[in-house]
Amino acid sequence: MGAGHSHAETRPRATPGATRVLWALVIGVLGGVLVGAMVTWPSSWDMLGSQQFLYEDARRLDAEVVSFDESTGESVVRVTTPGAEGEREMAPTGVGSLVLEPGDQVRVVELDEGPLVFSDFERGTPILALLIVYVVLVIAVAWWRGLGALLGLAAAFGIVAFYTVPALLDGASPPLVGLVTAAGALFVLLYVAHGPNARTTTAYLGTIAGLAVTAALGTWAVTAAKIPGVPSEAEINIAFVEGRLSLQGLALCGLMIAGLGVLNDVTITQASAVWELGAARPDLGPWQLFSRGMRIGRDHIASTVYTIAFAYVGASLPLIMLVAVYDNPLSGAITSSEIAGEVVRTLVGSIGLVLAVPLTTAIGALIVGLAGEKRDDIEPGAPGDVDPERDDAAAGVAARDASAPHEAGDGTGSPARDS
Structure with a gap:
């Protein structure tokens, strides 16, 4: 029995060397975020609420x-x-x-x-009721993790409201603002919701890698496909309010932010999958963990790709119906200005997602696989720390196993008889 429970007593932990590398990478990303934020920081917030919404005297x-x-x-x-x-x-x-x-x-x-x-x-009333139900359910099901996710989400929306929007209105570079927003909001979301451990850091770095691919590919796609070639009503109105805005740059910024949630979902799931595989089979090496983790990753890629596609179809159904009633070839409809922007956003986001899965799995497999028998060599408080919630649960299992023979036995090592 002791051997059977030995794998559950400790969780995979990054070695001190891997922990230092993780720290260096995270600090490097945050350094880039801070530099980008300083360069694009809005000079004022006077544009917020400055335009009259109704007619005068109305x-x-x-x-x-x-x-x-x-x-x-x-x-x-x-x-x-x-x-x-x-x-x-x-x-x-x-x-x-x-x-x-x-x-x-x-x-x-x-x-x-x-x-x-x-x-x-x-x-206001029905939306507030839905919000209350949502918050209660998240906390009831996910407990402290759910509360952390909600707090992280609120902080991320604060970044968008008080940095992203004012910076764009102030004439800052939209692609740079998008990168700073995505990397900064992601840091807050992940570490508040999941805690500062190697699993979270693996997901963060994997998402940053996918985001970098999305930014590079999106820059080419937005320019090559001339998105937006014919601006939408909202884009025309915002350009009228602030003439310095680049609508193509704005489309790229939106593309990076739009793909953030899906990338985060995939990477945190892949990191968790590798950690659970390492806990169940500590004898597996990095390559074995990677290959088994990718079996999960392939299923996740397949499901997420059509999730993105159907999310767009559902949100744009009236527009799709309007395009469908006109006598226009399918190829012309898909590449029209009304739909092309969403098609490019979906394709670029999906490519970034597909590449983020093996990158995250590889990082996690390397950390967990190399840890091996050195799981106890960990510096408290570092990104490689074990998840405290899971550590407490494992400690409870170990304590129960250690005390079981004394509580159930008769002093001779044999099981106690039923009274």
């Missing part, structure tokens, strides 16, 4: 639909915004398929003259 009000006339499209709403309460008429929405129901919560715009104008539905 204001937005919250209201509840009291009645709706389907024949004319006119409505009566009860304004609930403090200081403007009361029932008022609302002009037709202009969308024939849009039917309002009494009790619907809407946002309306009040102009100088005439009835109120429909702006949008009020969606």
